[in-house]
Amino acid sequence: xxxxxxxxxxxxxxxITQALRFGFEDMRARGTRTRITVLSILLSVxxxxxxxxxxxxxxxxxxxxxTVQTHYFLLEIIALLVCLxxxxxxxxxxxxxxxxxxxxxxxxxxxxxxxxxxxxxxxxILGILGGCGGALAGLAAGAxxxxxxxxxxxxxxxxxxxxxxxxxTGVFTAILLSVLGSLYPAYYVARLxxxxxxxxxx
Amino acid sequence: xxxVAKQYAMGNxxxxxxxxxxxxxxxxxxxxxxxxxxxxxxxxxxxxGGLDLPxxxxxxxxxxxxSKMSQTxxxxxxxxxxxxxxxxxxxxxxxxxxxxVALPMVFAGKSKRERLERARELLQLVDLGDRLNHKPTQLxxxxxxRVAIARALxxxxxxxxxDEPTGNLDLATGLAMVQLLYRLRTETDTTVICATHDLKMxxxxxxxxxxxxxxxxxxxxxxxxxxxxxxxQTTNQDGERSNGxxxx
Numbered sequence: 001x002x003x004x005x006x007x008x009x010x011x012x013x014x015x016i017t018q019a020l021r022f023g024f025e026d027m028r029a030r031g032t033r034t035r036i037t038v039l040s041i042l043l044s045v046x047x048x049x050x051x052x053x054x055x056x057x058x059x060x061x062x063x064x065x066x067t068v069q070t071h072y073f074l075l076e077i078i079a080l081l082v083c084l085x086x087x088x089x090x091x092x093x094x095x096x097x098x099x100x101x102x103x104x105x106x107x108x109x110x111x112x113x114x115x116x117x118x119x120x121x122x123x124x125i126l127g128i129l130g131g132c133g134g135a136l137a138g139l140a141a142g143a144x145x146x147x148x149x150x151x152x153x154x155x156x157x158x159x160x161x162x163x164x165x166x167x168x169t170g171v172f173t174a175i176l177l178s179v180l181g182s183l184y185p186a187y188y189v190a191r192l193x194x195x196x197x198x199x200x201x202x
Numbered sequence: 203x204x205x206v207a208k209q210y211a212m213g214n215x216x217x218x219x220x221x222x223x224x225x226x227x228x229x230x231x232x233x234x235x236x237x238x239x240x241x242x243x244x245x246x247x248x249x250x251g252g253l254d255l256p257x258x259x260x261x262x263x264x265x266x267x268x269s270k271m272s273q274t275x276x277x278x279x280x281x282x283x284x285x286x287x288x289x290x291x292x293x294x295x296x297x298x299x300x301x302x303v304a305l306p307m308v309f310a311g312k313s314k315r316e317r318l319e320r321a322r323e324l325l326q327l328v329d330l331g332d333r334l335n336h337k338p339t340q341l342x343x344x345x346x347x348r349v350a351i352a353r354a355l356x357x358x359x360x361x362x363x364x365d366e367p368t369g370n371l372d373l374a375t376g377l378a379m380v381q382l383l384y385r386l387r388t389e390t391d392t393t394v395i396c397a398t399h400d401l402k403m404x405x406x407x408x409x410x411x412x413x414x415x416x417x418x419x420x421x422x423x424x425x426x427x428x429x430x431x432x433x434x435q436t437t438n439q440d441g442e443r444s445n446g447x448x449x450x
Contacts, residue, residue, distance in 0.1 A: 015308070015314075018308055022296075022297075025296045025297060025301075026296045028296070029295055029296030029337075030296070100292070101294060101295075104288075104292045104294065105294070105305070106253075106277070106280075107251070107253060107280060107286050107292075108280070108281070108286070108305055108306040108309060108353070109277055109278070109280045109281020109282070109306055109309040109310060109357070110277070110281075111274065111277050111309065112273075112277075114309060193253065193254060193255075194253040194254075194280075195248050195253045195254045198292075
């Protein structure tokens with residue numbers, strides 16, 4: 001029985017390279033679906049970074065950083081909520097769409113955690129893609145919009161680190177939200193009995 | 203391992219899909235479960251494979267009661283001892299043939315080299331050595347099912363459960379599949395339990411269990427069955443050596 005025991009221990013880890021590859025392969029196979037998911041993450045993040053970029057620029061303009069920032073802070077929270085709802089919804093759909101696939105994997109001996117890992121890695125990749133794209137787009141949009149309104153000189157006055165911070169926050173938020181958003185559906189479906197998962201028609 | 207490796211007696215009262223079944227399958231045997239749709243064939247296979255749990259009764263695999271196993275225990279059992287073949291193939295669309303075959307070995311924790319080597323061997327065994335990197339969508343139905351058979355064999359299971367493996371295939375392809383299953387069974391000394399309403403499957407079976415309304419009507423040796431349609435209706439021959447019995 002020592003044999004079985006060692007098998008059991010080895011069986012508990014799902015190789016990360018494999019998980020990444022699964023993520024990529026699946027995203028490639030479902031091109032349209034992936035593009036839509038990335039786009040929704042991207043748009044939310046764009047909105048968020050756009051706001052924070054504008055906030056930085058206007059803060060420089062007015063010199064009254066404190067009051068303006070609280071004003072924008074509220075807007076950013078709303079942006080974040082929009083982002084959260086959007087990403088969770090897309091991830092939920094993307095997971096539920098694949099119930100059958102998960103059922104098959106479970107039939108073949110996938111452990112619950114294998115299933116979760118596969119989905120989290122995919123969410124992670126999606127988050128990075130959408131996050132990077134969205135953050136850069138938001139930054140550009142914010143800079144251009146305020147540049148046209150208040151002049152390019154002010155746009156240049158904002159320290160680069162501040163822009164960098166907005167981009168980083170955007171990317172981080174995207175990854176966090178996309179992983180969080182898929183955690184629940186992945187966990188839920190991973191715990192289903194294989195028959196239930198396979199029978200699940202959407 | 204004991205000679206009589208598997209036996210089960212089970213029931214399922216919920217929807218009465220199965221109404222108390224006693225059946226014993228020997229190691230290395232090829233048993234077909236025949237019955238009309240809705241007779242509980244799939245349910246029976248799901249229970250044997252630990253995909254679902256019986257409402258009452260127990261399923262033993264190699265003298266282990268699978269309903270007493272933990273969730274993890276059952277998963278490991280599925281991984282190591284059982285291979286599945288489905289009517290709808292159920293390959294993972296985004297993986298190539300070789301990756302599909304290798305997938306169960308990933309779950310079993312085999313190394314990458316081991317996986318690919320074995321997957322290649324298995325695909326050659328099912329005559330798909332030249333289609334290793336094709337995606338399921340680039341394969342015909344028969345080829346997909348052969349990939350599925352190779353996948354079922356990946357972890358050298360002691361039991362292969364096949365749920366209507368020929369149901370989605372045309373006659374000739376289905377027949378080829380049946381012969382392939384039979385050949386592999388002989389070569390790998392695997393028990394095959396096959397649910398079907400396809401009479402072709404009888405030809406290669408050691409025994410046939412007739413399922414109706416969630417009960418085993420009778421179990422027959424292959425010799426006792428001839429391949430005519432009338433034979434389906436008449437119940438003139440009960441298997442002389444039948445290990446299983448039907449009961450309420």
